[in-house]
Structure formats: structure tokens, C-alpha cells
Amino acid sequence: MLRYIARRLAQAAIIVAIVATITFALIHLAPGDPFSAVLDNPNVSESVRETLRAQYGLDRPLPEQFVRYVGALSRGELGWSFSHDRPVSEVLGQALPNTLLLMGVALVGSFALGILIALIQVARRGTTTDHALNGITLLFIAMPDFWLALLALLSLAYWLPIFPVGGAVDPVTHDYLSAGGRIVDRLYHLALPAMTLILLASASVARYQRAALLDVLPSDYIRTARLKGLTERQILRRHALRNALLPTITLIGLSFPALLTGAFFIERIFAWPGMGYAVVYAIGTRDYPLVVGGVMIGSIMVTLGSLAADLLYAWADPRVRNI
């Protein structure tokens, strides 16, 4: 088991290194001097421009810049964000917890909802509920994230003003609430974005889980369970689901990129101050280091996510666990 973990960690490290090269290329893909956004600002005198270029070693040959870039990366420095006048690592560091909160809640919620829908469908396989749910999940898979977010915001925050119109906290009253009040306020603001992301992500989980369950049903140990006198519901929930969850765990690993993209749009529309929102803002203001920092951290999150999913799978499947 440990050997397996070690190998996977090494693989993850290589992937992150390659992503660093890709992001380095992305920076230098941009036309002109990557720091032109501030340097060409006439207010900044030529001398300041020279010092900044020297500091970032832009006047040195490309390979040397790359070494310096990777060195900085390993120390966790992601360069300087111009739109915020602060180091990128600080900006993203502040934004990351919000994204992790949103994605974490959405991950748990979408898998719970997805599995529940799959269970209902398989328990009533062949009936109209099964077909109806099939149709609905197909609809949500096909729905573009921003369109659903737009509809959710419109229907649940404007026509039926149940939820706030975005933001992580109520900008006006948050700090004056009691500690409990603050938590309620934060949850109240988290509700709609998280719900939208859950709806988006749970559709594919439901379809995937339903297929896994249907694969498991004809197997012999299900018949043995029936022989033992278990009710259909117990068979489904205890024996079938427990086995059908294994492929779903691998799905967790694969779903991170899609979840991050979904979070990306939802943060933009619900003004959720996470990493996605910061990167979109940075794109508008051509703040390359922040955009590239976002790509970097995004891919690290995805890599760690799939690594965690693999480890969870190894732990969950006894056949793999105690090799």
C-alpha cells in the first residue's frame, strides 16, 4: 500500500512540474513584455521599469528565467499581482479558502444527491420515475454552467428573493453580527451558489452511479443476499451500493476539473470571492501573473484531488487495501 502511495506522489510531483512549464510558457506567450501592463503606464518612470525588469530577470536569457521561475515557485512565490498591488500568493491565498469551501460543499453535496438519485432510479428501475429522472439528469449534464447559475440567481434571488444576490457575506451588516449571526450569514450566502454547483455536478454522478449499480445487481453475491432474506431496499443500500461506490470514488478524482470550471462561473455570477472570481477579474485587467498563478493552483488542486481519490479508493477496496 505504501509503495502505491509513494509512486502516486512521485507522479503527482512530475505533473505539477510539467504544469509549471506550461504556465511559464503561458506567461511568455503573451505579446510584449509580460509586465507591460504596469511598465508602460506613463506614470511609472523609466528607472522604475528597469528595476522591475531586473528584479524579475526579464533581461536574462529564457532558460535562466525558467530556472529562476521554478525556484520562485518552489518557494511558493507566484509573482506580483498588478491589479491588487500585492503578491499573487497572498491574493490567491486569501481567495483559496472560499473556493475550497464552495467546492468541498459542492463535492459532498453532489455525490450525496447523485447517489440518492441513482438509488431511487435503481430501486424503481423501469418505472416512469426512472425515465423521468434519466431525462432530468441528462438535461442538467447538457446545461451550460453559467446559464444555470444565471437562472438560479434570477429565480431564487430576484423573482423569489429567498437568497442574497451573491457575495460571501452581507457587506453592510456582517461584522456587526454576533459570532453565531456571522456563521448564519455566511451559510445564508453560501446556500445558492453551493446549491447550483451541486445541481450541476450531481447529474453526472447520478448517471455514473446508476450504471455502476445496474452492473452490480446481477452478480451472485446479490442473489446470496436475497437468499439471506434481506429486503430489496437493504440489498440495494447495503450490498449493492457498497460495491457500486468503488467506481464512483474514481469518478471523484476525475470530476475535479469539471467542478473547478463550474465553481469558476458560479463565483463570477454570485460574486463569490474565490479563486475563480479573482482570476476572471485578473483576465479583465490583463494581470498575467495572477491568471497564471490561478492556473497553477487550480491544477495543483486537481492533481491533489485525484491523488486523494486514488488513496480513498485503495482504502475503500479491501482487495487493494491489504496487498
Place this chain on the structure above:
Amino acid sequence: MATMRYVGILCALLVCGCSTESSRGGSSGGTLAISTGGDPDVLIPNLLQTTTGAQIVDMVYDRLADIGDSLNVVNDRGFTPRLADRWTWAKDSMSIAFHLNPNAKWHDGQPVRSNDVRFTIASTKDSTLGSPAASVITNIDSVTTPDSSTAVFWFHSRSPQQFYDAVYQLPIMPEHVWKDIAPAGWRGSEAAKHPIGSGPYRFVRWIPRAAVELVADTANYRGAPKLSRLVWSIAPDFNGALTRFLTGETDFFPQLRPDDLKEVAKHKDLRTRTFRSLSYQFLQFNLRNPNDRDRPHPIFGNRELRRALTMAVDRAALVRSVYDTLAQPALGPTLRVYPTTDPNLQQIPYDPARSRQILDSLGWRVTTRDSMRTRNDRPLRFTISVPGTSQVRVQYAVLLQEQFRRVGVKAEIEKLDFPVLVEKDRKRTIDATIGQWNTQPSPGAVLGSWGIAGSRSTNGNNYGTYENPVFDANIDSALASVDLAKRKAYFTRAYQTIIQDAPAIWLAEPRQIAGYHSRLDIETLRPDSWWIHIPEWSIPADKRIARDKVPSASPAASAPAQPAGQKTP
């Protein structure tokens, strides 16, 4: 005698509230949440360029004197005392001495001294800072400080607008906060993040992309403002800001569009108020080649071609489509509200047929299948750059694109983000852009955006580099003459020159619509800055809602506890 009549007319035209200094007592409390679609750029009086930034700075800082609702720019009529409680003109009127109000204090408790005034003017003129306000205080030579409570402004030349130039442009900044920071470092400095002023509101907090919060300076030398807290709620874009206002999350939204009025009407506790604003919109051509500023622009360098393009656009329909009845087609780089503007300035007519003839005569023939014109196989094509977040300007661009298409001209649209657009404007690397100037009470400001000075200086606003000495000369002589009739004649001749040169297609003089919550008693919304009377706005005690009942003491966060109840003299 002439000046008296002059002032009277201006006052009548401008819905002058002439509200006397209303007493600052009465019930204080309540929170005003202003909905805005983007962060302020920077909270430094002589560096800011966004209206949100100006709103916050005008609440945190003070000017020497306030222009008053009459917006009179000649001599010091209508100006009411602020930091300066009295001022005296030199006999030869080459200098004005301002006496500072002894009670005026900075929010950190330091007294306001004349050095602060001298420092504010000097730092703005310092080229290493590169302040955009530098170009509007060119007439001020320097400021001397004979004693700690007197600041004397020295001018290069006598002008009817001397006092206006000295007082209107810049709020006064505390020298002891800024003098040790190098100009290049101002933007990123701690002082920029926690501004200290002398105005009616203290700075509490700025959470990027979320909110800016100010709290009433209860010990202010001019008495505490009525509203105890101001919050700018920052939404990701215009749509987010509008929705937050419609759902009652915020109380005030100054940028309603005609199309939104139907929505606002659905909410019983929301009101709207239309008010005149000092802004005009235009499609600006870059007369210089974006890649090489010394050579003329291949298309817009030609005056006849610019006139042809102007004739292709049905400006009246365009303005009606975007603004319904809430705007008039702009006459030129000026406003109908200026007394010196002749309402029936001669315009280039809407005449697509004539426009096609001119384009043909200039050698731009229709050859390609999609009926687009080319000349020695270069297509008649240019890009219109607009800020992506401004729905109005995007709408203009798409409408103009179609009008140009009908005469065989291909216009492409490039949506950029506001700061990037400003950068490109400054570097003159744009073909054409849809601009809007929130100009000043003084018609003379037109030199900054259309005169040669504005074109040549690195941080001038004449992004199209339109340079016509006849235009500049007429404006200068207009500004120099005191007699209204002569002044108007010079302005009219200048406007006719620039209109016929067509450096831009003048679009609209929009009136602004503000939406506000019914519990708010709001004062006059002044055209140059609707927010200037916020300290006198109030919320009656019986109409207070949840966010008003927030304790007036500043939150647990940074700001030092304010000693409550200190009586002002």
C-alpha cells in the same frame, strides 16, 4: 455689473437648491448602502480616475471651499467655506490668501495646517507622481505659507476662474501622512489603503471586490453628518449592482437605464429621480497611426473621410434607441447647460447617400462580395474599443457597426476591461473608442480633452490627438474675456471649428437616473457630483430597517474607537 447678471442666469438654469448650510443637528443614525459595479481604482485625491473613487474621497477629504449648487465658476460667488473659513484677494488679484478654520482636524487628531495645502498642490504638480489633475491646475504657480493657518495661492495670470481653479479641483491631503513616501510608491502604500482626511466621514475598511465602509466623524469641525454609516457594496458588474438594488440589498443606485424603469416600478419601496449630469458621450477617432504616432491614421487622418463617417450615422435615432427620451444628441464637446453654448450650433447632417459619394470620391470602392469598401486592396476596416462592463457603450458600438456597414465600412468591436482601455487610450494604440467625459462646471476644461496641450502632454486626455490652433486660440480668448457675449462668441466659433473637423462623432448628453430607497431623505443631486450632499441626507428614525440599526461604533476591525458624544463648538 455684468458678473452679477451672469451669476443669476446660471443659478436659474441649474435647479439651484441654494440650500443654506442646514444645521447638522437632527436625528443622526442609519446606514446608506450604495450599489456600484466595480471597485474604486485608488483612494488618493490627486491620482483617482473613477467616479466611485471620487465619491469616497469627497466624503473622507475636504476642499478649501465648496462651489455650491449654483456651480458658478466665475470669481468666488456662491462658494461656501469648508477648510478655509475666510479668504482675501490681493489687490492685483495675482494671489489669494486662505485662512484655515482653527477647529479643522485630520481624522488622526492632527490639526489641519497651511503646509498641508502647500504639499497637496506641490505633490500634484510633481511629474514623478504623474497626477491626472496636474493639467487642470496649470494656472496655479505655487502656494506659500506665511503662518501655520494661512495658505497663499500665487497664479501665473489673472482669470475669471482663478478661485475655481484653486479650490474646486483638489481636496486637501495631510502632509504628515504622505511626505515620507516616494511618489512611485503612493499607489501601493499603506496610506493609500487607509486614507486619513478631514471630511465628514472616516475611512473604516476596503475589502477588494466586496465593500468600502465609512463611518461618521462625529467630532468633525463642521458637525457630525446625519447618516452614521456609508457602505459601497461592490458587485461584479453592472447587472449585479442593479439586481442588488432591486432586491433591497442596497439603498442607492445612480446609473439606472431607461429599460430598468419598468423593473424599478414593480418595487413599491423604491423611488427614482432624474437629474442633469455634466457628461457627454462620443465616438472618438484616433487621428494618429496607433503603431507610429508620428504618422497620421490611415483612415481617420483624412478630415473628409471622418465627415463621411459622421454623415453615415443617424445620431438622433441612435440616442433615442439607447436612452429613449432621457438624453439629447450632443452638439459637440460641450453641454447645453453652459450659458456660453449656442443651442443651435451647425451640425454635420445625417446623409448616407452623400457619405457614400464622399467615400467613392476618396477612392474607397465597393469591391468585395459583402459590399465592403477597399482601396488598393486595403479594406476600409477599423476597430471600436469599448469597456466590456459598460452596457451603454457596448450598445452604441453595435448600433454604430450596423450604420457603418450600410455605407460599406467594416467596424469590428473589441470589448476590453476599463483599466486596460484607459491604458490603451493613454498609449494612443486604439483606432476608435466610445468615450464619455464627466466634465467640469467650467467649459474651459475642453482644452484638456480636445486642445493641443491635452494632446501633447503624456497624461493629457486628448487621446485622439486632435490639434487645431484655431480651436485653441478661440477657447483661450473666450476664457480670458469677462464679458458674457464676447465669451459666448469665442466659444461658438471654437465649437463650430471642431464640429466641422469631426475628430469624433458626438453622441449624447445623457440625463442620469438615480434609484433610491423610500426611507431616504435625499438632498439635491448636483450635476457635477451627485454625492456631495450625502452628509445632509437622513433616514427618519421611524423608517429604519435592519442595516440602520447597526451600532454606530466602528466594527471590531481596524479603526480606533471614536470618543463618542464630543460636542463640537
Place this chain on the structure above:
Amino acid sequence: MPGPTPVSATSSAARPRESPLALSVRALLRKRSSRIALVVLAVIVLVGILAPLIAPYDPAAQPDIVALKSQSPSLAHPFGTDPYSRDVLSRVLYGARLSLVIGILATFVSLTFGVAYGAIAGYVGGMLDAVMMRILDAFLSIPRLLLLLGVLVAWPHLSIAPLILFLGLTGWFGLSRIVRGQVLALKHAEFVTAARALGASRRRILARHLLPNLVSPIAVAATIGVGHVIVLEAGLSFLGIGVPQPLASWGNIIQDGADQVATLWWMSLFPGLFMVLTVMTLNILGEALRDVYERRS
């Protein structure tokens, strides 16, 4: 005594074509949902192709920017008009054409790249394969949208061709992994060693022997890929960097109405409906193809 009843061998008259393609098409058509999806998709594609003929107005024309602005659906304009008085129905029909073209071309780029990369990695194997796979993992770890934005930030002003190229270049990773797996599996199959024994060149083997077996996974990736690109293009338009005006794609029609989504509901409803319908049918077909392909292999 009646004669014994002869056992009749099951010799059917015309034996149906047994090629894998025919098999999968027949299997596909057996499912009712696939049949409906195919019909709906055919209609939408037809609409796209015939757009110029059936669209009542010129999509870019602004007949009357004052009187006809933002009209709700009416007989004259079944899908209503946009803030520039353009007919939304015509724009949605032309949008069908543009969105589908972008989807198909971008997916074509993805397929060629994906198959090439996967085939080479699978066929050559060894160290090269390991390196190529790690590079693939790296690209797969970056969400496609983020990668796209990172690239598009560098070129703010894009016309259709480069947009399609970038959409294609960021979408081939998943398929190349499948192709590699397939090639690895087939590499040692008998008929490949036989071909090599007959002296076939490596390129010939790849083209003649391996590719035909990749038809099914490629078909699956293609159908679902087109759906992805359409949604992605809509997302980019929403962020303001998609298809430039005055061209019409479903994404930028929604973007035109996004600012007044409360009042101009028809601006998001109709293009959104078409888009969801198209992507849904593509997904149904993709999944049906995948079931057929998995059951058979």
C-alpha cells in the same frame, strides 16, 4: 410412421452486413431514445444548413433601432427582438449554423491531435510513452476553461478561425488517452503481428489496421466533444471573449440579453433551449455509442 422431422440448419437468406459500423448503427437504432435523439439532431443540423433560406430576416440587420427595440415574442418576431432590434429567431437559426460549425471543426482538430498523440504514444511505448502520458496528465489536470482563458488573455482580439483552433487544441487530451489504451491493447493482437510479419511499414500498420478499430471510441469522443465545445463557446461569449459581433452564436445571443435577463427573458430562453437540446441529443448518442462499443469489445 411419420418420417423423422429433419433438423433444419438455420440458413438465413441474406446475412446482414457484419461490419462493426453496421453492427453498431443497428444496435444504436434499437434504443428508442437514440432514435429520437437522432431525429432531433438531424432537424437542428438541417436548420443550421438551411438557415439562410428559412431565417425570416437578416440576422445582423437592425430595421428600426427605436421602435422595434427589445420587443417580446410576437407573430412578426416569434422569438422577439434584441436591444438592437435584430430578430432573435433569425439569429438563433444562424447561431445554430455557427455553433455547430465551431463545435464540429474544433472537435475535428481535437480528434486529429488526440488520435495522433495517442497512437504514437501507444505504438512506440517505452520511455517516450511514459513521458507523453505524464505531459497528458499535466494538461488533464488543468481545467480546459482555465487553460483556454490563460491562452486567450494573450490574444484579446480573436476572429473565428483562431478561436476554433484554440478550442480544438485544448480538447484532445481525454481522447488521446483512450486511443493510447486501445493501441496498446491491439498492438500485440495477432493480426498486427501478422501484418508486421508480412513486412508492413509502421505507418501502414497504424493506418490500415489500428485506426479502423478505433472508430468506435473516436465516434463516441466526437459526438460528446461537439456538445462540450458548444457549451464552452457559450461560456466564453458570456465572459465577453467568444464570437465577436455582429456574428450570431447561441452564446453571444444570451450574452446580449444577459444584462437585462429579468426583462428580456426571451433572449436567454430560446438560444439556451436550442443549445441544451443539441447538447442533450449529442450526449444521448454519445452514450448510446459508448454502450454499444463497450458491450462489443
Place this chain on the structure above:
Amino acid sequence: MAPLLSIRDLRTWFYTESGIAKAVDGVSFDVGAGETVGIVGESGCGKSVTALSILRLIQPPGRIESGSVMEFEGRNLVTLNDEEMRKVRGNRISMIFQEPMSALNPVFTVGDQVAEVARIHAGVSRRQAWDKAVETLGLTGIPAPEERAKQYPHQLSGGMRQRVLIAMALIMKPALVIADEPTTALDVTIQAQILDLLMHLQKEFGTSILMITHDLGVIAETTSRVIVMYAGEIVEQAPVDELFARPHHPYTEGLMHSMPHIGHDQARLNVIPGTVPAPTNWPKGCRFFERCPYSWDLPAHEHPPLFDVGANHISRCHLAREPQRRQDPHPPLVVQEGVDAA
């Protein structure tokens, strides 16, 4: 004494696209308390379907036709509702299958799976159920049952897993255990151990066993009475010694001859030519007609009932009425595809 289980006219049909497959077409037999009854027949003759029908585990499109009666402990299993039927399964009647490798849930420990039966039916606490499971596992001869119970199925051998299944079947001391090909998948040495275990446990708990197999050797060793099934119906039933001594139905005779006898150097096993007819349209007359060496015109169109042919010995063959036909056997009417009719 009344039989433990008495089945009358059991009919289990499958409604497939290609017509109604009458897998079990009117089967009746009894099983006495403590008795071991064997059911033998080629695969596809309906023996497994009979077993599944007893436990009402027939999945759609299969269905137990109305009119079938299965009396067990005074109740007709056919008409019990699901709730009551569940209380019978694993508690009063349990079953062991052929494939031990896949019959255990891979993600639960062996002990848990056995204990689960006790938790459901005995309603005891988790701890008590675990102890009972370990105790029963011990009974099946698994060494160190305490440790084994904590292991997962993939860590046990085939024989060991079959013992677990037996433990699972016997933990509640059911009245009847149905063993469907319990040893077929195991290698020979293990087969004997499992059979001995079954016989030993039967004596220990007095459970009756319904032994379903195609292997006449297993029948001979373990059963007291044998039922021969062919094409969905019972063709012969007799005490085991009687059947082996005097097989009456030609199909049984054919089965006996195709058994390899140790010591005889038989070059080639005798094979019953032809295959079982399609269950969707059973032939009108005797269903073994095509493959029967003694067939004549009568069986072709008259379906033989069950005749008494000796002490407790019944056979569904017209030879009971015309024994002389047995003298002139003729080559089978059906031509074996590709095999020369030796």
C-alpha cells in the same frame, strides 16, 4: 408423517420475446423431514428453476403460474406475501450455490456476512451474531474461525468459501437446505470433504437436503431418493438403490450408461444423441421422443403420464405399458450434426 415440503403441479414460465419458455412445466414431488432428495438432469432441464421457484426468487420475465402449490410447514409458499417469504428465506429454507468464488460480497468480512443472517432473523445484537457466526464457521471445519471471520473473501480458497456459504445456510438451523451443484466448481479432493460436511451437518441438525446436480456420483453418495428431470418435467422418481439397479425411463438409462466406470477401459463414453428441445414449444408427445432409442409412433403424439413401475418407483414412459418395445432398439431418429451416428 406429513412431508416437510410438498410441491404440486409447479409451473414456472418465462415470457421472453421469442415466446413463453415453460422451464418448469407441472412438477410435483415431496421432501420428508431429515431426508436427502436428489434432483438430477442435464443443464436446462429446469432443476435450478425449480430450486429458485421454491424460494420465490424468480426474476421477471419469469413467473410462477397460478395453480402451483408449494406446501411448507403448513403454508403455501406460492401465496405468501413478500414479508412472510423473506422470513422463510435463510431462516427456514436456505440455499447453497455452485460458484463460491463470486457468491460472497468482496467488500465485507466473511464473519459479517454470516452474522448478517443471524442479525436479520434472530434479531440478536451485533456481538451475539458475530459469536454465533464464528461458532457456525467452526462447525463447518474451518480452522481458527475467529481469525478467518475477520478476513475478506478474496483471502480464502474456493473450498473455504464454500464452507462459509454452508455456515451461512445453516446458522439459523433451517428445516430445508437446497444445494444447487454445491461441489461442481471445486476440485475433486475438496468435493468429497464438502459432501461429507453436508451429510454430517444434516445428521447433526436433522435438516432435509434437496441435492441438485448433474453428477450421478454425488447422487449415489448422498441422496436417499432421486428425481430425474428432463425438459421441464419429472420423468422418473425412485429410491436411489432402486433407480441405479433398475432404471426404467430411457433417458435415465442413457444417463447411467454415460457415467464413466472406473476399471472399464471405455474408449468412448456413450453419448445421448441430440439436444433438449426448445422450451418455447415442447413437442406434443414424449419430449424425449427424438433422442429415444425405443421410440415408436405412439409416444410421438401422446404425452406419457407418470406410471407406477415398482415400489415407490414412477416413470413417465409408454414402455411401462408396452415393455416389449424395449427389445428392438433402433438408431436414434435425429441426425447428430457433424457426428457420424456410430
